[in-house]
Structure formats: structure tokens, C-alpha cells
Amino acid sequence: MSNQINRQQVERVAHLSRLDLTDQELDLFSGQLSSIVEYIQKLNELDTKNVEPLAHSLPVHNVFRPDTPRASLPTEQALANAPDRVDDFYKVPQILDDNSGA
Amino acid sequence: MTDHLTVFKLKQDIAAGRVKSRDITQAILDRISRYDSAIGAYLSVFADKALEQAKAVDDKIAAGQPVGPLAGVPIAIKDNLCYTEGLTTCGSKILGNFKPPYNAHVVEKLLAADAVILGKTNLDEFAMGSSTENSGLQKTVNPWDKTRVPGGSSGGSAAAVAAGLCCAALGSDTGGSIRQPASFCGIVGLKPTYGRVSRYGLVAYGSSLDQIGPMTTCVKDAAILLQVLAGHDERDSTSVNTETAAVPDYLNALEQAVTGLKIAYVPQFIEQAEAPVRDAVKAALELYKSLGASLVEVRMPHFDYSIAAYYVIATAEASSNLARFDGCHYGYRSPSARDYVEVYSKSRAEGFGAEVKRRIMLGTFALSSGYYDAYYLKALKVRNLIRKDFTEAFAKADCLMMPVAPSTAFKIGEKTSDPLQMYLADIYTIAVNLAGVPGISIPCGFDSNRLPVGLQIIGPTFSEDKLLRIAAMFESKTDYHLQKPAL
Amino acid sequence: MAAKVDYKVIVGLEIHVHLAAKTKMFCGCELAYGGTPNSRTCPVCIGMPGSLPVMNKHAYECAVLTAMALNCSIARFTKWDRKSYYYPDLPKNYQISQYDLPLSENGFIEIPLEDGSIKRVGIIRAHLEEDAGKNNHELGSFSAIDLNRAGAPLLEIVTAPDMNHPAEVRQMAQELQRIVRYLGVSEGDMQKGHMRFEPNVNLHIYKDGQTYKTPICEIKNLNSFRAIERSVAYEIQRQLEEFLETGKTMQMGNKRTYGWDDVNQMTVLQREKEEAHDYRYFPEPDLVPVEMDDVWFEQIRSRLGELPLQKQKRFVTDYGLSDYDAAVVTGDKATADYFDAVVKAGAEPKRACNLITQIGQKLANQSNTSVDQLDISPQNLAKLAQMADKGLISATAAASIYAKMPGTDTNPEDIAKAENLIQTSDTGAIEALVNEVLAENAEAVQDIITNSKKAQKAQGFLTGQVIKKSKGKANPKVVTELLAKRLSELAPKE
Numbered sequence A: 001m002s003n004q005i006n007r008q009q010v011e012r013v014a015h016l017s018r019l020d021l022t023d024q025e026l027d028l029f030s031g032q033l034s035s036i037v038e039y040i041q042k043l044n045e046l047d048t049k050n051v052e053p054l055a056h057s058l059p060v061h062n063v064f065r066p067d068t069p070r071a072s073l074p075t076e077q078a079l080a081n082a083p084d085r086v087d088d089f090y091k092v093p094q095i096l097d098d099n100s101g102a
Numbered sequence B: 001m002t003d004h005l006t007v008f009k010l011k012q013d014i015a016a017g018r019v020k021s022r023d024i025t026q027a028i029l030d031r032i033s034r035y036d037s038a039i040g041a042y043l044s045v046f047a048d049k050a051l052e053q054a055k056a057v058d059d060k061i062a063a064g065q066p067v068g069p070l071a072g073v074p075i076a077i078k079d080n081l082c083y084t085e086g087l088t089t090c091g092s093k094i095l096g097n098f099k100p101p102y103n104a105h106v107v108e109k110l111l112a113a114d115a116v117i118l119g120k121t122n123l124d125e126f127a128m129g130s131s132t133e134n135s136g137l138q139k140t141v142n143p144w145d146k147t148r149v150p151g152g153s154s155g156g157s158a159a160a161v162a163a164g165l166c167c168a169a170l171g172s173d174t175g176g177s178i179r180q181p182a183s184f185c186g187i188v189g190l191k192p193t194y195g196r197v198s199r200y201g202l203v204a205y206g207s208s209l210d211q212i213g214p215m216t217t218c219v220k221d222a223a224i225l226l227q228v229l230a231g232h233d234e235r236d237s238t239s240v241n242t243e244t245a246a247v248p249d250y251l252n253a254l255e256q257a258v259t260g261l262k263i264a265y266v267p268q269f270i271e272q273a274e275a276p277v278r279d280a281v282k283a284a285l286e287l288y289k290s291l292g293a294s295l296v297e298v299r300m301p302h303f304d305y306s307i308a309a310y311y312v313i314a315t316a317e318a319s320s321n322l323a324r325f326d327g328c329h330y331g332y333r334s335p336s337a338r339d340y341v342e343v344y345s346k347s348r349a350e351g352f353g354a355e356v357k358r359r360i361m362l363g364t365f366a367l368s369s370g371y372y373d374a375y376y377l378k379a380l381k382v383r384n385l386i387r388k389d390f391t392e393a394f395a396k397a398d399c400l401m402m403p404v405a406p407s408t409a410f411k412i413g414e415k416t417s418d419p420l421q422m423y424l425a426d427i428y429t430i431a432v433n434l435a436g437v438p439g440i441s442i443p444c445g446f447d448s449n450r451l452p453v454g455l456q457i458i459g460p461t462f463s464e465d466k467l468l469r470i471a472a473m474f475e476s477k478t479d480y481h482l483q484k485p486a487l
Numbered sequence C: 001m002a003a004k005v006d007y008k009v010i011v012g013l014e015i016h017v018h019l020a021a022k023t024k025m026f027c028g029c030e031l032a033y034g035g036t037p038n039s040r041t042c043p044v045c046i047g048m049p050g051s052l053p054v055m056n057k058h059a060y061e062c063a064v065l066t067a068m069a070l071n072c073s074i075a076r077f078t079k080w081d082r083k084s085y086y087y088p089d090l091p092k093n094y095q096i097s098q099y100d101l102p103l104s105e106n107g108f109i110e111i112p113l114e115d116g117s118i119k120r121v122g123i124i125r126a127h128l129e130e131d132a133g134k135n136n137h138e139l140g141s142f143s144a145i146d147l148n149r150a151g152a153p154l155l156e157i158v159t160a161p162d163m164n165h166p167a168e169v170r171q172m173a174q175e176l177q178r179i180v181r182y183l184g185v186s187e188g189d190m191q192k193g194h195m196r197f198e199p200n201v202n203l204h205i206y207k208d209g210q211t212y213k214t215p216i217c218e219i220k221n222l223n224s225f226r227a228i229e230r231s232v233a234y235e236i237q238r239q240l241e242e243f244l245e246t247g248k249t250m251q252m253g254n255k256r257t258y259g260w261d262d263v264n265q266m267t268v269l270q271r272e273k274e275e276a277h278d279y280r281y282f283p284e285p286d287l288v289p290v291e292m293d294d295v296w297f298e299q300i301r302s303r304l305g306e307l308p309l310q311k312q313k314r315f316v317t318d319y320g321l322s323d324y325d326a327a328v329v330t331g332d333k334a335t336a337d338y339f340d341a342v343v344k345a346g347a348e349p350k351r352a353c354n355l356i357t358q359i360g361q362k363l364a365n366q367s368n369t370s371v372d373q374l375d376i377s378p379q380n381l382a383k384l385a386q387m388a389d390k391g392l393i394s395a396t397a398a399a400s401i402y403a404k405m406p407g408t409d410t411n412p413e414d415i416a417k418a419e420n421l422i423q424t425s426d427t428g429a430i431e432a433l434v435n436e437v438l439a440e441n442a443e444a445v446q447d448i449i450t451n452s453k454k455a456q457k458a459q460g461f462l463t464g465q466v467i468k469k470s471k472g473k474a475n476p477k478v479v480t481e482l483l484a485k486r487l488s489e490l491a492p493k494e
């Protein structure tokens, strides 16, 4: 695998990250991310064939809560931080495509 | 009145009626007005609310009512902790107007302990950084030398404690963000075991690494604060149940004698630090030895890979944690967004600073299809190897000692142009978060510029009581923690 | 119209079932339908910074129970993953879901077809996740978001592409509805979005000795079982025509999404090409894994009970019901259990089934309840069935007695007596009436005797007359017998 991240990859990652970057930023990040990713390749020096991934340092499992309702926020409080609203809804520019993924 | 202000002494004076919380709170607020414009520790100060809280405590005491363990003690909190008073910005423009409708678990704990909350301290945006230079809102300087950084990301909290602009503060530590600024500012900073303190209400950076902890002027104060913060919270699934990991009496633990202390160390970790740090840490080990401790040389073969693993894991989690800042439901929305996709991409581009963008991009890359196994999965495996290093070291000794940072506080702007160089300076602190173990930073000397040096003591999971005891042992024989910067 | 070609229909379903918990999957907000927008949200389900999810145990158990009913193997270790995509109804811009270790896999569902046979449809996996909120596009030139639904516990079920006919797809959906309602894990109301079915449809077309696979199309916006069947039927025709016109076949990435337009009864293209999704799944660090031991596993399994199809089969084999009757009476669990209790109290099954499905159901509908909630003990209904069987009451009388039974603990016999509905089987009295009727209807008698075409009709008429004279109390069976006897006496000997 190449150690470098090219400009096209950076553009793709910026799109996935929903960051509308300027050309200057894309150039800057291409360089910086390349050197960071190159450094990260250091991990490949280690043989991890028989090592389990450790997502959590905690040996905890089965944490549940009972199915008991708790008070929700009053609608006004829920919407208090909304950048824009209409009636009791959050308002965003019209969604024309259906890109939902559930 | 505000000289050598410790939580321990102040809470006793207040509870006994020798000092009024309102007076001390006012005195500290006065100091903040006088000095903070030059230091920049606070993003917001809640003077009226703090005085109101102080008065309530004074009234309770006057009425002979019982008060909490932090009664009337003025405390500052890092601005990535949700508090219904004022804003919670995370040092970011994207949350520049965010008013949380709820309190973080630790804020509830402070309030329940009758603490006075002075205000919110500056940080690297979303806690991403080691110098507080990445704050999108304000610069914070080191009180010991205003041309230098206070460290980060809890730089505001560290500077506030060091400058006497609060009695103690809360910070958060994902890769060293409590310990390193504590070291740079000459105070005590404790990162508890992952799961010891609830993260509910802490704005997440790297969820599997983040932990809230106290930043104080002395070890005893750290013990008092940890006692208030620690414990199970049913709102955080990763908060450890106290049935399996009981919270000990930390203050009482300090009174216990340390016998047969075994300290593990890795010689080259100490040797590779800059000379003033190296010498101070070596001297600290000598002091322990003179107090009866034995030193055990250990190897930690995977330690060197912790930065690489960390910058994959933390940024992967961050890329996901920060996806919610999109201008739809709260926070900043770009006025120039024409459709909903631009609401995302423009709000985020305008709202986030460069370091946050860089880490989001790096994390997104590490998780993206085709790269997951090579980066993210690989890093998780290396994380396991790093944890094994600690387990093996702790099989041979009670704790592990090393520097907190390779150098003392560096100059503002010195490392901003090369992010990788900045990351590499986190070498001593990051592995601790990857392993989930506790670590404490205590003052252990000064360099020739009279900049503080920190000693890091690391222990096995849930050994905070022992760490505090070991730290107190050093503190009782030294006066580094008593020295204050000239403002 | 296209020339006749051979083809096979291939349909798989992606199903989302809302689990009937009181609260959301990861927070304590109440689950309910409708109401003020954004009135049932909190920092967790709004995805506010600093908030953290905590699993709803009941919802988890509902999911496992359903997976057990779908014959899946249940994972003893599962974890949660984040699935990333940006959409305004998804406040965190990731969905907490399950990726590589779903809570269940490799099951099947058996669906009774109309011809009485059983079709087995494979279940690839069933996993838990949180639902998104709702985007409302109808208010104006903007979209309005309601997060009341955000975070609702959702069971995603993915079936194998085992269905080959529009009706099968509908029946699969109906059977799943019957199962989740039996288990009590979901209200299963399609209109309210408790169950969402997304058929993936394509055709294997056999032409000139070759097999051509048409591009897979996913159909969304289906709000009724009828819409499921019709949309699949429509899509089959559309794909067939499209293939014959363009020859387009399945290729990587040309999966399309169609929406069902219920007004115009057609599918409408929503998305041309599946965007190259990169969901960046990774383990959810805010949640811990679930480990299931044998005790817990058995605890959940004990709640499984008899599933609807098992019950239906038992009613056919043990009770001799027809497939049709058994299907009707097992439509919902309460009715089926009530029926079962009535039979066990001594009623003849077919009689009990008819009473319950024909009369009881009507009564229940009138008072907006269900047959088991009519406040009639199974014992009393069994008694009613027995009375009808013994000929003590007529079918009409049985209906009117049934109607008077709810809410009382009155013995149906007492009602029958009080209402004077007991049939007489007193042959002497009936014989007298028969003679009277025969005397009064010489013409009809003649029709029968001469064995004319009208004989059958005439005999029925005479029976009716006798019953009428008895004011409905003569047992029709006795009347028929006596009438036949008298008529045979009147007929000329050969």
C-alpha cells in the first residue's frame, strides 16, 4: 500500500467528512496527512497475526437500563439550540433526494 | 487571602465559618478580572451565579445545615463539560452558541458537593491538541512564562489553577490532556482509570480514551476531588459499577504508610527526554529510593507504537463523534448554505478549525472502505500489545514512573506548523489512555528558565488510591508544588 | 405488449419492525405514535454533545425472542457498531446498529400459502438498531424534522431472495405480522410504520437458451399488504418490459430504488444508481457487548409459546378444522387461545369456530373489542355450542343468545329459556303441525309426489312453513324427518 495520500483521496475523505475544503486546505492536508499516514505505517513493523483487537480497555458487558420512561425535554427546550425552526420542527433546506440509509 | 489556596484548607475554613465562601469567591473573581486578560484561562466566568452559589453555602453553614465535601470551594471546569449555565463551546466556533439543556454527571457531582463553579476554561478545540493553541476562540498562555503554551488540551484549567484563578479545576484527558498541561504549569493532574468517572456530559473526542479528572495545586486536593467525581453512573455504559470496583476513601488512603514500594522504570524513556526533564525525573527516582523504594528496570517494547495507534483510534472515534456537528439541530449553521448538503459541508468547514479538520479527515480515512483493516483494526491490535506491556510491568512493580512530556513548556507557535511533531510530543502520556490505566502528573522540578517539570506516576487499573499515596510521599519531601508563578 | 417469455421472479425482503417497548432503544424517551413534533426527545436521541446511549433491556429481549421465533441461531456474544451517513433525520449522523456480529443469523420463516402448502423463506440475519426521525417535505420549500421517532428500537430482518410471486411476498409479510403480534413484540401496524417492508425484486429471464438477470430494484413507501403485493406485481411487469425493450441486465452498482405511488398504483424511480456507500462501520465505543448465558437464553425462550402456524396446524390435525377455518381463527393470538379454551371446555371445534369467527367477531367489532374480551367464559360459550349441536336451539337462536351473553355470567340455557328459544323436538306436536301444513299446501305436496322439478324447492318451502308455525321453535332436523316420512306415505306405491 502506498504511504502517500493523494489529492484525490483527500477529496474523497473530505466529501465523506462533509467538509467543504478550499483548494489551499486540500493541498495542505494532502501533505500533512501523507506524512502522518506514513508515520502510522510504523504499526506494520509489529506482527499482530495472533493478537485480538482491543476496542475497549474495560472488561464490562451487559449494561442495560430498565424499560422505564423518563421525562423528555419540553419541545421548547429541545428546539432552543436549533439554528432554524418552523413550528415545532427543525428546519433545513429542502431534501430532494432520499439518501437515508436505515 | 488567595495565597496557597488549597481545597483541603479552604473547605475546612469555610465549614468552620472562619472564611465566607462569598468572600473567597469574590476575591478569586477579582483576581480573574485583574489577571486573566493576560492569561486567557477562562472562556466564560459566571460571576453572579458563582456568588449566588457561594452565598447559598454560607447561608447553609450559618443555619447549621450539613454541607457537601466541596462546600463553598471555587472551582473551574473545562469548557467541554456540559453545564446549563452559560455556553458549552469546546473552544469551537461550531458550538459558539450552544447552551446545553443538561448538566454533565461531574457537574452534578460538583453542585451536589456544594462547590462553587466559577466558569469554563479554554481548551484546544474539542480537546484536540497539546498546547491550547488550537482553541477556535481564545489564546491561553502559561502563567510561568507568557510567551509559552500552558500545554493542552486542558490548558485553560491548568493555567487557572497555576495562576490562582480558581482553587481547583476539572480537565479531561484523552491522550495526556490533563497530565501534560499540569506538568507545563507546575500543578497536579490526575487521569483516572477509564470507567472510574462518568463521561456523561463530557463532549466526546475519543470515546474509548476520554476520562475526566482533577487538576489541583496538591495531591491531597486531587484526592478530595476524585472522591467527589468517582463512582458509577447509569447514564454511561462504560462507567464501572461500584459493586465490582468500589470507590475507596482516597483521603484516608493518603494517611497510609507506603512500605516496600517497587517502582518500575524504562531507562531509555528517561534518557530520551530533554536534559532538564531527564535530570528532574532521575532526581525524583533517587528521592524515592532514599525513602526506601526499590527501582525495577522494565521493558515496554510496544510503547513506541502508541502514538501511531492513538492517532488512528482517537481520530477514528473523533470523526464519528464530531459528525453530529452539522448545523441541523444545534450549533453553527453557515449562512451561505443553499441546500441541505451545504448546511453540512459549509457549516463544518466554517465551524471547525484546522486541527479538528485534520483529525476528522485522518479518522475518516482510517475507517473508510479499503483501509479499515490496515489502519483501524491494526491499531486496535497494537493497543492490546501496549496494554500487555503495562500488565507485565505491573506484575513486577507497584507503579511505573516516567516523564510527562519530553520537554518543559514550549514557545507559542513553535510547533504549530508541523502537526506530526506536535503529536510526537505526546509519547509519554498516550499509552496510558490506550491501556485505560490511571496516571498522575506531579511537580518534580524546574528547568533553568524556571519552567516546571512534571513526574508521571502510572498504576494498574483502579489503583488511584495507591498512586495518590505514592505521589503524596514525594510531595511531602519537596516544595515544588508550593512555588507559584509571578503574574 | 411484449412477446411471451419464460421468467422467474426473485424477491427478497428487507424488513424493519418497531419493537413494542415503552421507551426508546438507548434513552428513556417514551415511544408513542403521533403527538406534538419533537415532544419526546432528550439530549441522547437529539444526539446532543456529551450524551451517551444505554441499552434498553426489554427491547433487546424482544429482538432475541423474535429471532428465536424466526428459527435463527442466537449469538451468545454481540456488540454494537456505528454506521455513518449524513442525513437530517439522523441527528448523530451515525446510526447505532450491528454489523459483523448481529444478534441472530440463519433462520427461516414458514408461511402458509393459499393452496394449503407451506413455503419456507430463509432469514439471513436479524439485528437491532435505532430508528431515525422523520423528514417532513410537505410543509413548503424546506424540510421539517421531527425526532420523536429517532432512537426507536428497530429490528432489521433480511430475508433470502426466496419469494417467487407477489402473493408470497404479501403472505410472508402477513405471517411476520401474525408472529410479532403473537409474541407481543410489536403492534405490527403498517400504517403507523411499525413494520416497513422493502422488497428487492428482479427477474431471471430465460431466452434463447440463456438466463438474463434484470437489475435489482428496491421498492419503498409501502403502507399496506395490498401495496406490497401490487407493487411487486407492477415491478415484475415493468422489469419485463424494460428488459425486452433495452436488454438491460444486472451489473454492479445498478441497483435502483423505486417508490410506490399508491394513488397511481405504480412504482416511481427515486434513485437511479446506488451511491457508493461507505458507511465506515466500527465498534460503538459508548456501548459494551452483550453476552448471553444459558439461563438468560432459556428465560427468553420460555416466552416463545406456541407460534401461530404451529397452532394453525394443530387445529387442523387435532380439531379437524379446515385449513381456511384454522387460518381465520388463528389470525390473532387472543382469538386462537379463546377458541382453544372453548374447545377444551367441551365444544365441538367446527361449531366453536363458526360461532366465534362469524358471530363473536361481529359482536366484538360492534363493541370495539376482541372476542376474548367480550366477557363470556369459554365454559359458557362451549355450553352454547353444545346446545346448538344437540338441536336444542336453532342457528338463529344461537346467534341471538350469543349476543345476549357478553358482560353476564348467565348460562346460555337460561337465556334460551327466558327468550323462549328452546327448540321443540316433541314429535307429536311437530307431527300435528306437519299435517296442518300438508293440508294447507296441496299444490306443493303434489309437486313432490309427482316428483317434478320443483320437488326440492317445495320440500324446503314446507319445512319452512312448519318451523314458522312453530314460531321457530321446532327442531329443523325433526321437522325434516317427519315431513319426509309423511310425504313418503302419501306417495303412490309402485
Ligand SMILES: [Mg+2]
Binding pocket: A101, A102, C097, C129, C156
Ligand atoms: Mg438498517
Ligand SMILES: [Zn+2]
Binding pocket: C024, C027, C028, C029, C040, C041, C042, C043, C044, C045, C046, C151
Ligand atoms: Zn431520548
